[in-house]
Amino acid sequence: MTTENDRPIAAGVTVGHVHLKVADLERALGFYCGVLGFQLMQRYGTQAAFVSAGGYHHHIGLNTWESAHGSPPPRGSTGLYHLALLYPTRADLADALLRLQRGGVELDGAADHGVSEALYLRDPDGNGVELYWDRPRDEWPLDDAGQLAMYTRALDLRGLLAELRAED
Template sequence: MNLTNYKIQTVTLNTTDLTKMTDFYETIMGLSVLEATDSTVALGIKQTGEILLKLTQTSRPQSQTSGLYHIAYLLPNRAALGNFLRHLAITQYPIQGASDHGYSEAVYLADPEGNGIEVYADKPESQWDIKDNGIIVGVTEAMDVEGVLAAATQEFDYLAEGTFIGHVHLAVSSVPETSQFFHDILAFTITTEFGSQAAFYGKDGYHHQFAGNIWTTRNFPKNQDEAPGMNEILVRVSKEVMTETKAKMDLQHYPYHQDHQDLIFHDPNGIKFRYIVPIK
């Protein structure tokens, strides 16, 4: 994946039980606590100190809104996926699925508060089914579980160095409205569509950094920043992407505000994004 222009850096989730959630992300997911206060815990990759997930305590009640479908953690290779899958088998943590998508192999589970998780490894791009118009054809078939387990090389302690958030799949109220936003405002290619049920959005030739579906949230109210679940998606972008995004928002009168150099906005489902340009 080309990360020069666009990289999902950190997702922040609101939680009603900070201790329980932290324990899950350490012991089951293999993330390390990198920063902690009484109300917030930042977790990430131990070797590099890169924060992938923040958990923030909230007292707000759960509500039925748009929000998160799953956060997808991209492992560096199939061996790392095998290590993780074997770890799930040893701990007997329940999985919700194990799929071959043509361009990737993925395992699905959920954290103790129901936030969806995907852990996956991409196949070589030479194996992707890429059409001339940029559409990247995905499938959902049963994973070769035996093959993935056979690729394992070591006992699992932590998510492998080089792991990052490959994509975030959103539970949206309307796919056409979401697609228009990602295509017209954020300049993503709509790489796959399933009618008005789901769509996948890719940038710089990737199969998708974001996706949206209405399978559980059709016509639901907008996500609330302080309610349990999705709080914020922090994305590291190039200066060019930052400039182009602001220009498109200005042209189409799309609301945003700036916090110092950060660009903060909400998508049509009320999901908050924060774009930053890293200091080199």
């Protein structure tokens, strides 16, 4: 069935922000600002806060309006799988890995997808978080027909951290 709504979304559309329900606002701010390095832009008392990278009004909203002292949704339920934070360079992703290690945050996984390298983890409320950087488009893997050929391989975390030493 074809309708007038079958046309694609405008090419310039981007995801502006994500808003997460959290159980403890201070704990969430400790992770997003303290570990990942986001900047607190605005706060609404003890119930909500808005954090940003680079001074934007907010990339992530955190609130306890419906979730104060709550528990994460059980596995097997619908909801957010993960939010993905795109870092501009491989060195910036390496810095994020170092921040996670220093903050005692365990990774759920780390993968090289050919088009990108990614770190997977959970925030203190169990929300999935992906931290990644995209390789330049001209380095993306293609199959014999010239089609995108993404894959999943283990990411060399030591090699990623070496990116920081290479910048010195």
